Amino acid sequence: MVAGGGIGGLAAALALAQQGFHVKVLEQSASIGEIGAGMQLGPNAFHAFDALGVGEQARSRAVYTDYMVMHDAIDEYQVGFIPTGAAFQQRFGNPYAVIHRVDAHNALLEGVQASGHVQLITHTCVQHIHQDADSVTLTDQHGHAHRGLALIGADGVKSVVRAHFVNDPHRVTGHVVYRAVVDKADFPQALQWNAASIWVGPACHLVHYPLRGGEQYNVVVTFHSRQAEVWGVSEGSPEEVKSYFQAVCPKARQLIDLPKSWKRWATADRDPIDRWTFGRTTLLGDAAHPTTQYMAQGACMAIEDAVTLREALKAHDNDVPKAFDRYQRSRIARTARIVLSSREMGRIYHAQGVERLVRNDLWRGRSPERFYDAMEWLYGWNVSNCLSPT
Numbered sequence: 001m002v003a004g005g006g007i008g009g010l011a012a013a014l015a016l017a018q019q020g021f022h023v024k025v026l027e028q029s030a031s032i033g034e035i036g037a038g039m040q041l042g043p044n045a046f047h048a049f050d051a052l053g054v055g056e057q058a059r060s061r062a063v064y065t066d067y068m069v070m071h072d073a074i075d076e077y078q079v080g081f082i083p084t085g086a087a088f089q090q091r092f093g094n095p096y097a098v099i100h101r102v103d104a105h106n107a108l109l110e111g112v113q114a115s116g117h118v119q120l121i122t123h124t125c126v127q128h129i130h131q132d133a134d135s136v137t138l139t140d141q142h143g144h145a146h147r148g149l150a151l152i153g154a155d156g157v158k159s160v161v162r163a164h165f166v167n168d169p170h171r172v173t174g175h176v177v178y179r180a181v182v183d184k185a186d187f188p189q190a191l192q193w194n195a196a197s198i199w200v201g202p203a204c205h206l207v208h209y210p211l212r213g214g215e216q217y218n219v220v221v222t223f224h225s226r227q228a229e230v231w232g233v234s235e236g237s238p239e240e241v242k243s244y245f246q247a248v249c250p251k252a253r254q255l256i257d258l259p260k261s262w263k264r265w266a267t268a269d270r271d272p273i274d275r276w277t278f279g280r281t282t283l284l285g286d287a288a289h290p291t292t293q294y295m296a297q298g299a300c301m302a303i304e305d306a307v308t309l310r311e312a313l314k315a316h317d318n319d320v321p322k323a324f325d326r327y328q329r330s331r332i333a334r335t336a337r338i339v340l341s342s343r344e345m346g347r348i349y350h351a352q353g354v355e356r357l358v359r360n361d362l363w364r365g366r367s368p369e370r371f372y373d374a375m376e377w378l379y380g381w382n383v384s385n386c387l388s389p390t
């Protein structure tokens with residue numbers, strides 16, 4: 001059984017089906033789907049899509065960017081530039097790309113449906129978990145019981161499965177994210193770059209990149225809130241966004257005038273933990289390693305998790321407790337590195353005063369090869385090196 005039908009849950013269901021299991025995905029929402037926003041995918045995500053047999057479905061819906069670029073949002077200084085064209089793809093064996101979240105989700109959904117071994121059950125919120133030596137039993141909001149050999153908790157940042165076994169506190173960052181998708185016709189020509197682009201400013205930043213063949217642009221802006229925040233999503237207010245970007249240059253600031261409607265995320269993460277597996281239950285995706293978004297790797301990690309889970313089951317002949325333990329030992333340090341690096345990256349993005357000057361000097365004159373070397377630990381992941389040695 002898989003709790004949650006997001007990107008992580010579908011990837012897990014597909015991986016388990018490939019390992020010969022019949023899988024039930026229990027999703028609380030009325031339908032299996034994703035929100036209307038974009039996301040970035042590193043080559044590691046495409047290695048994982050490939051390992052799950054849906055690489056072409058994902059690649060065909062993605063936009064391959066030519067470069068990543070970071071500008072100082074006050075004076076437009078170019079802080080960093082990393083080409084992601086042919087040399088990058090040759091080095092890492094797959095592209096850097098941006099994709100509509102619905103399209104990434106659909107690539108996995110098609111794989112799940114084609115497998116013929118996955119049952120998708122909506123309107124079903126997992127509330128209670130009971131496990132014994134041979135099985136796990138879930139109870140949903142209607143009081144119905146669902147019994148299976150094992151449980152993958154892929155139920156996102158507010159995971160009920162994690163709460164049952166770990167019950168650790170979350171850490172509200174006070175960083176608020178506004179996201180929107182804008183049609184090309186409404187997006188400034190001067191910013192129609194085929195790139196993952198970021199403008200970094202004092203206690204704020206702005207991101208934009210193309211989606212769906214360049215017919216749309218994803219706009220994501222982040223700021224440190226003045227008020228106490230409660231973790232969650234709500235409708236955004238254009239007036240609120242505008243009030244936070246007064247110090248930013250007009251070229252970047254025009255981004256916040258574009259969207260007709262915004263969604264607002266008050267973000268949080270959790271400290272990494274050293275145990276995700278509890279007998280026949282394990283955690284995956286945001287349930288296992290909720291992170292701030294600054295490394296743009298949360299979904300990439302969820303898909304990697306799924307591949308690693310399958311490989312662990314393969315290595316242990318589907319002995320669930322042994323495989324789940326191998327899986328967690330293969331994943332914990334890598335995903336904790338994402339969580340911790342992401343916090344540091346947020347600090348670099350939002351630097352002010354002298355820290356800003358240091359940030360702007362960090363990568364001066366750095367060659368693409370040196371950037372690529374620094375990214376090897378992240379983008380060099382693949383199915384043949386995903387498992388811990390024992």
Ligand SMILES: Cc1cc2nc3c(=O)[nH]c(=O)nc-3n(C[C@H](O)[C@H](O)[C@H](O)COP(=O)(O)OP(=O)(O)OC[C@H]3O[C@@H](n4cnc5c(N)ncnc54)[C@H](O)[C@@H]3O)c2cc1C
Nearest residue numbers: 004006007008028039040126156285286296297298299300
């Ligand atoms: C602003 C922002 C930008 C981001 N950008 C990127 C990016 O560029 N690249 C990237 O790789 N990642 C990015 N991420 C991270 C990425 O969105 C997440 O890591 C990813 O979606 C996690 O997938 P998941 O399946 O683990 O969780 P979710 O997508 O949260 O899915 C969990 C599912 O479980 C269901 N559920 C929850 N509780 C229950 C329950 N009790 N019973 C049944 N169902 C339940 C939910 O309805 C949901 O469908 C970003 C995140 C944010 C906030």
